[in-house]
Amino acid sequence: MIFLTVGTxxxxxxxxxxxxxxxxxxxxxxxIIAQIGEGSYVPRHMKFVxxxxxxxxxxxxxxxDGLISHAGMGSISxxxxxxxxxxxxxxxxxxxxxxxxxxxxxARLFEQEGYLLMAMDEKDIPAKITQLLQFVPKRREAKFQPxxxxxxxxxxxxxxxx
Numbered sequence: 193m194i195f196l197t198v199g200t201x202x203x204x205x206x207x208x209x210x211x212x213x214x215x216x217x218x219x220x221x222x223x224i225i226a227q228i229g230e231g232s233y234v235p236r237h238m239k240f241v242x243x244x245x246x247x248x249x250x251x252x253x254x255x256x257d258g259l260i261s262h263a264g265m266g267s268i269s270x271x272x273x274x275x276x277x278x279x280x281x282x283x284x285x286x287x288x289x290x291x292x293x294x295x296x297x298x299a300r301l302f303e304q305e306g307y308l309l310m311a312m313d314e315k316d317i318p319a320k321i322t323q324l325l326q327f328v329p330k331r332r333e334a335k336f337q338p339x340x341x342x343x344x345x346x347x348x349x350x351x352x353x354x
């Protein structure tokens with residue numbers, strides 16, 4: 193099963209339509225469960241809800257074989273923490289889905305590092321979906337020591353200035 197999620201703040205019809213079309217075209221042969229938010233498009237080829245409670249959302253990710261999502265850090269972090277294959281399509285400023293293209297930069301960086309797959313727009317979705325279930329993401333491990341070192345340097349540097 194693949195879980196499609198667009199996050200909890202806004203709908204993302206471009207992504208939902210693209211995935212629904214892939215199902216209609218026979219490019220996806222497994223079950224899709226979608227959390228579509230407040231979008232205006234109503235999927236015709238997959239099970240969907242507008243929103244899920246946190247527990248159900250987490251369990252759906254855990255039970256999934258892969259995720260399709262916008263490139264929001266909440267969804268990306270969840271996929272990383274559960275080591276799930278992830279395909280993202282960034283929300284874009286040119287479509288007034290976000291105020292800037294930060295999701296493009298985030299997705300591009302994580303794809304270059306091997307953590308996820310990125311579809312820049314709808315035309316990329318069919319090819320990337322075929323890759324998703326075979327994709328093995330590079331495991332991401334948090335590295336706290338550099339952050340702690342910088343904080344320590346800042347704090348001790350600030351104290352020496354008094």
